[in-house]
Amino acid sequence: MESFIEFHSRSSGIYLSVRSVLYRKRTKYQEILVFENDFFGRVLALDNLIMTTTKDEFIYHEMLSHIPMKSHPNPKSILVIGGGDGGTLREVLKYPIDKAYLVEIDEEVINVSKLFFPELSKSFDDRRVNVVIMDAIEWVKKSNEKFDVVLIDSTDPVGIAEGLISESFLENVKKLMNDISVICIQSESPFYHLEILEKIYKTFKSVFSNAYVYTAPIPTYPGGYWSFTISFIGLSVPGIRNQYIIQNLKFYNDEIYKSCFSLPQFLKERIYGIN
Amino acid sequence: MESFIEFHSRSSGIYLSVRSVLYRKRTKYQEILVFENDFFGRVLALDNLIMTTTKDEFIYHEMLSHIPMKSHPNPKSILVIGGGDGGTLREVLKYPIDKAYLVEIDEEVINVSKLFFPELSKSFDDRRVNVVIMDAIEWVKKSNEKFDVVLIDSTDPVGIAEGLISESFLENVKKLMNDISVICIQSESPFYHLEILEKIYKTFKSVFSNAYVYTAPIPTYPGGYWSFTISFIGLSVPGIRNQYIIQNLKFYNDEIYKSCFSLPQFLKERIYGIN
Known part of the structure; x- marks a missing residue:
């Protein structure tokens, strides 16, 4: 995975490049993804929606x-x-x-x-x-x-x-x-x-x-x-x-x-x- | 052009899909681009930086x-x-x-x-x-x-x-x-x-x-x-x-x-x- 886009509408969203994927797992409830981005640090996404990042x-x-x-x-x-x-x-x-x-x-x-x-x-x-x-x-x-x-x-x-x-x-x-x-x-x-x-x-x-x-x-x-x-x-x-x-x-x-x-x-x- | 990304840092930015390019010209000072996005409406970009959109x-x-x-x-x-x-x-x-x-x-x-x-x-x-x-x-x-x-x-x-x-x-x-x-x-x-x-x-x-x-x-x-x-x-x-x-x-x-x-x-x- 080289880039991550969270769509905010069908035609707009946030773009983050992915330095490396640290974790990815589908649990009973959702898909958990952790990746490293050079600007925001570590990013936690649930079902491809950003929940939190180290930086903000x-x-x-x-x-x-x-x-x-x-x-x-x-x-x-x-x-x-x-x-x-x-x-x-x-x-x-x-x-x-x-x-x-x-x-x-x-x-x-x-x-x-x-x-x-x-x-x-x-x-x-x-x-x-x-x-x-x-x-x-x-x-x-x-x-x-x-x-x-x-x-x-x-x-x-x-x-x-x-x-x-x-x-x-x-x-x-x-x-x-x-x-x-x-x-x-x-x-x-x-x-x-x-x-x-x-x-x-x-x-x-x-x-x-x-x-x-x-x-x-x-x-x-x-x-x-x-x-x-x-x-x-x-x-x-x-x-x-x-x-x-x-x-x-x-x-x-x-x-x-x-x-x-x-x-x-x-x-x-x-x-x-x-x- | 199907999508437009304005990079805010080298690894992050805003993603907009492009319905249609309405205008593109390099003037003496900068490149002017106008395109249509389904969420933000018309977008004016100068040197690929968004200046204004109809919606916001x-x-x-x-x-x-x-x-x-x-x-x-x-x-x-x-x-x-x-x-x-x-x-x-x-x-x-x-x-x-x-x-x-x-x-x-x-x-x-x-x-x-x-x-x-x-x-x-x-x-x-x-x-x-x-x-x-x-x-x-x-x-x-x-x-x-x-x-x-x-x-x-x-x-x-x-x-x-x-x-x-x-x-x-x-x-x-x-x-x-x-x-x-x-x-x-x-x-x-x-x-x-x-x-x-x-x-x-x-x-x-x-x-x-x-x-x-x-x-x-x-x-x-x-x-x-x-x-x-x-x-x-x-x-x-x-x-x-x-x-x-x-x-x-x-x-x-x-x-x-x-x-x-x-x-x-x-x-x-x-x-x-x-x-």
């Missing part, structure tokens, strides 16, 4: 984690749904939390991350971490755990991850959330997947009473521009609610928190329906 | 124009350097201005835009517009015009556009600027061209005493993430200073103005040298 993973993982974590007055218990590469776990463990659960359907993603992405997967051994290999849809039905922050770090919500944006799944997640808690999901590209983003926003608003969309620039994701949808229980609006200072972040800072909720006009009109 | 041009043109225009208390006279596609001109003409000069080195870009990008080029016929076909480096040496807002809408500052970020050129531009005025330049990708961005920022700060960087997500530009550098004469910091309400914008709104100056941590440290 910090943006996605910091923005999925720190916006919700800073929104909670004192986040102690965290649930990560998906996130088998470990990057989201790494970020939430930077806070003085008591426990983190990670519920990942495909154990092979964790194994691959431990082998090829040591900077992402280093938190799996932390004593506060509980890894559950199971379909999250089943796990949330049975669990009695309670959480302050829930992060849905899934693949695109088609195929195996489609159920993670359904109302019934989110109702079950809600039962595991504390009276004051925050839930956040990666909600696709505002350019390429506006209908999916709109659907996620509406479902979140319906299940959790409120919802807000924020964005971040992620070079290897479709359009280089990504969205996240966040809802609050027992809290009304976005806002920095704890004073934990997390060192050595490369993307997040408190100014980014305040600015990332400002949406471009086309998106504001489409999502919030206002001018 | 609004982001670049609105962000290069409205941030500076809203920063000035009463922008009446505008200079656009480069910008032969007409998109920046279209945006500034939405304000009640008295005059706009556009100084473009390559007349063929204007002709091509009139032929293939009617939505971009419709402002060339406005009675307030003065089009000068000339190297801007020569023009600014001789001109006696004065401007409230100067917008440098150039190709990448290598090759023919390299002189547009030199200190001597900017000193000559400064002589054409009013006591209260604003100058803004597109300053490349924060992911791919951080050294160029840093150089532009330092040169702007040195020539105009202050400089600020803001960003916008632009899908067809390297990394999907673009920067602009702005300096103020007779004004100290960014701020909305006029109450003109411009209708029908698709990207800009006043919240975007306030948020676009918030830089990610890596960029803030690199550009402003602070934590």
Whole structure:
């Protein structure tokens, strides 16, 4: 394999040359591919969609984690749904939390991350971490755990991850959330997947009473521009609610928190329906 | 030609399929290519670098124009350097201005835009517009015009556009600027061209005493993430200073103005040298 193209539409996409393929395997759930690219470093693709790269993973993982974590007055218990590469776990463990659960359907993603992405997967051994290999849809039905922050770090919500944006799944997640808690999901590209983003926003608003969309620039994701949808229980609006200072972040800072909720006009009109 | 790849580094880039090539010509200055893509519509490339597309041009043109225009208390006279596609001109003409000069080195870009990008080029016929076909480096040496807002809408500052970020050129531009005025330049990708961005920022700060960087997500530009550098004469910091309400914008709104100056941590440290 000399080159990799992820198609974002039928006629556009990202091109990466492939220095070498490090791993390729079809699991029960998906095809896992790891390759080396001279600019982005190691690239993890699931079903030929780029999930993360050494060079730009910090943006996605910091923005999925720190916006919700800073929104909670004192986040102690965290649930990560998906996130088998470990990057989201790494970020939430930077806070003085008591426990983190990670519920990942495909154990092979964790194994691959431990082998090829040591900077992402280093938190799996932390004593506060509980890894559950199971379909999250089943796990949330049975669990009695309670959480302050829930992060849905899934693949695109088609195929195996489609159920993670359904109302019934989110109702079950809600039962595991504390009276004051925050839930956040990666909600696709505002350019390429506006209908999916709109659907996620509406479902979140319906299940959790409120919802807000924020964005971040992620070079290897479709359009280089990504969205996240966040809802609050027992809290009304976005806002920095704890004073934990997390060192050595490369993307997040408190100014980014305040600015990332400002949406471009086309998106504001489409999502919030206002001018 | 069935596909087009713009390389952003030697091993990464954007892939677009080509429905049909509409125009291709080598002028004295560069190779102009116009093709049709099913997702982005018409694509204008100069020396194989994408300059603008029907689908996402609004982001670049609105962000290069409205941030500076809203920063000035009463922008009446505008200079656009480069910008032969007409998109920046279209945006500034939405304000009640008295005059706009556009100084473009390559007349063929204007002709091509009139032929293939009617939505971009419709402002060339406005009675307030003065089009000068000339190297801007020569023009600014001789001109006696004065401007409230100067917008440098150039190709990448290598090759023919390299002189547009030199200190001597900017000193000559400064002589054409009013006591209260604003100058803004597109300053490349924060992911791919951080050294160029840093150089532009330092040169702007040195020539105009202050400089600020803001960003916008632009899908067809390297990394999907673009920067602009702005300096103020007779004004100290960014701020909305006029109450003109411009209708029908698709990207800009006043919240975007306030948020676009918030830089990610890596960029803030690199550009402003602070934590």
